[in-house]
């Protein structure tokens with residue numbers, strides 16, 4: 001569910017505001033203050049379990065792990081070069097949050113990389129983000145290579161685990177191909193590391 005323009009009252013006053021634009025799916029969420037890189041912008045509160053939809057966000061590895069945000073955050077558009085992460089990797093749901101991936105200035109549109117949470121999206125679309133690294137068609141992580149995912153600053157652990165499970169593909173067209181097994185796996189999310197050394201920064205899990 002999205003807040004409607006007619007009865008709009010910001011869910012996060014002083015943090016962000018919806019820029020309602022004419023046309024379908026063209027509105028956006030805009031920062032109304034500056035945020036530092038790495039700053040937690042808002043905890044994800046008031047979430048409800050929901051079926052997969054264009055407004056839902058995947059919060060775990062299973063088909064039914066989807067939530068509705070029930071706030072203005074639903075207006076955060078996708079970008080292939082995002083400035084926000086939706087981080088739901090903690091087993092403690094009260095720690096789920098939106099975090100600035102880079103310094104964000106007041107007036108900037110907030111964007112996140114939808115395949116960082118979504119494996120196979122309900123409603124794919126042609127991306128208009130305009131980033132040099134734009135992937136053009138956004139359908140979910142299942143349609144991307146590991147390299148395309150790791151090029152982004154944040155990807156959820158269940159996405160990386162699914163990528164490791166489907167095989168170490170170098171292109172999205174050879175999904176399912178057999179490659180050399182990972183040297184070892186992250187003990188938290190199962191992501192397969194190809195090289196030795198503590199590489200947990202690559203899967204997003206914190207070393208314990």
Ligand SMILES: C[S@@+](CC[C@H](N)C(=O)[O-])C[C@H]1O[C@@H](n2cnc3c(N)ncnc32)[C@H](O)[C@@H]1O
Pocket residue numbers: 002024025026027028054055074075076077078079123125126127128129
């Ligand atoms: C949850 S809505 C985000 C808010 C949306 N812009 C709106 O006005 O309702 C997700 C939908 O917005 C559109 N969208 C988000 N990011 C986009 C992008 N980079 N390029 C094209 N459409 C995008 C797609 O139609 C997508 O299914």
